[in-house]
Amino acid sequence: MLRLLLILAVTCLTLAVPHEKLVEKRSSAIPIIEEYHVIDGQMDWYEAKAACEEKNWQLAQPRTQFQMDEIMKLYVAGFYWIGVSDENHEGNFTYCSDNHPITYSNWDTNEPNNEHGAENCVEVWKLAGKWNDVNCTVVRASAFCEQHGPVCEPHMRTFDERTYNFQGIGWYHLFKDCSENPTFEVTTKFEPREDSTPDNIKTRTIAINVTVGNQYAIIDGRDVTTGRTGGQVTDAKVITVQEEEKDIKLHFTSKDTTFSLKWTLRKHALDVSYSGSFYSGKLCGLMGNADDDPRNDFQKPDGTITKNAIEFGESWKVTDKK
Numbered sequence: 384m385l386r387l388l389l390i391l392a393v394t395c396l397t398l399a400v401p402h403e404k405l406v407e408k409r410s411s412a413i414p415i416i417e418e419y420h421v422i423d424g425q426m427d428w429y430e431a432k433a434a435c436e437e438k439n440w441q442l443a444q445p446r447t448q449f450q451m452d453e454i455m456k457l458y459v460a461g462f463y464w465i466g467v468s469d470e471n472h473e474g475n476f477t478y479c480s481d482n483h484p485i486t487y488s489n490w491d492t493n494e495p496n497n498e499h500g501a502e503n504c505v506e507v508w509k510l511a512g513k514w515n516d517v518n519c520t521v522v523r524a525s526a527f528c529e530q531h532g533p534v535c536e537p538h539m540r541t542f543d544e545r546t547y548n549f550q551g552i553g554w555y556h557l558f559k560d561c562s563e564n565p566t567f568e569v570t571t572k573f574e575p576r577e578d579s580t581p582d583n584i585k586t587r588t589i590a591i592n593v594t595v596g597n598q599y600a601i602i603d604g605r606d607v608t609t610g611r612t613g614g615q616v617t618d619a620k621v622i623t624v625q626e627e628e629k630d631i632k633l634h635f636t637s638k639d640t641t642f643s644l645k646w647t648l649r650k651h652a653l654d655v656s657y658s659g660s661f662y663s664g665k666l667c668g669l670m671g672n673a674d675d676d677p678r679n680d681f682q683k684p685d686g687t688i689t690k691n692a693i694e695f696g697e698s699w700k701v702t703d704k705k
């Protein structure tokens with residue numbers, strides 16, 4: 384069995400290249416918004432959120448004044464929910480899709496005031512796009528939704544060939560051993576490419592860490608370090624790294640399976656393939672579980688499955704690594 388994955392930040396033209404699978408990564412911090420929509424109605428915040436998600440949109444989460452201005456082109460009158468709340472931690476407003484702290488706000492005078500100690504959801508209530516915190520269960524507002532564009536951007540693709548939009552920044556578990564006695568993990572660090580703009584983040588891989596048992600390889604750009612964290616020096620070497628002119632190739636073997644990574648630095652492309660059967664359904668991370676079923680690939684570390692690509696992607700963030 385041979386599987387391939389490619390993290391590649393390129394245009395759609397590359398889609399035509401045979402045998403290569405694109406990995407689309409899209410920012411959790413600043414998603415690419417294709418379009419804003421209004422769903423009219425008298426809803427509470429949760430109903431509004433569900434109404435957007437029903438259409439495969441999300442409650443609008445304005446992250447810049449430009450985005451707020453775009454949203455307000457749809458404003459007619461009255462109240463409209465947006466995807467901002469401080470439900471999780473009083474006073475710390477976050478975006479509902481990824482729980483990241485808000486990077487932009489447009490509070491009305493004397494807001495947010497958390498009136499009666501129970502105002503945790505945000506509505507837009509004036510033509511100037513001003514925000515008010517209000518009780519999430521108040522049934523009075525329409526929904527501002529945002530639609531994220533898939534189109535021709537680079538994308539992630541799992542071992543089971545599920546594509547998704549995720550451009551997280553920082554260290555993530557690309558894939559790891561989730562069998563009973565796990566032995567390896569592969570983490571990658573993503574950062575924005577030079578041609579990213581605030582409204583259109585495109586990330587690339589800048590470093591890869593592989594650990595297999597007590598052996599490790601750290602690839603940081605062109606710098607490669609391998610070693611072991613104890614154990615017998617006579618242990619067979621299980622990670623091999625080949626540095627070539629255009630790419631760095633890494634192989635490691637666990638059980639009956641050999642994993643191969645090929646990182647083509649200038650193309651910002653990371654190819655992953657494996658041959659073997661032991662790890663079918665026993666992998667986890669951004670590349671899913673490799674059981675041939677793409678539907679269950681958005682499994683989070685706690686075992687639950689989400690439909691939300693950003694929630695899935697962020698759940699595999701390595702939080703203790705800079």
Ligand SMILES: [Ca+2]
Pocket residue numbers: 469473474497500501502503504516
């Ligand atoms: Ca509050």
Ligand SMILES: [Ca+2]
Pocket residue numbers: 494495496497498502515516517
């Ligand atoms: Ca208020």
Ligand SMILES: [Ca+2]
Pocket residue numbers: 543671672673674675676677678679680
């Ligand atoms: Ca799967």
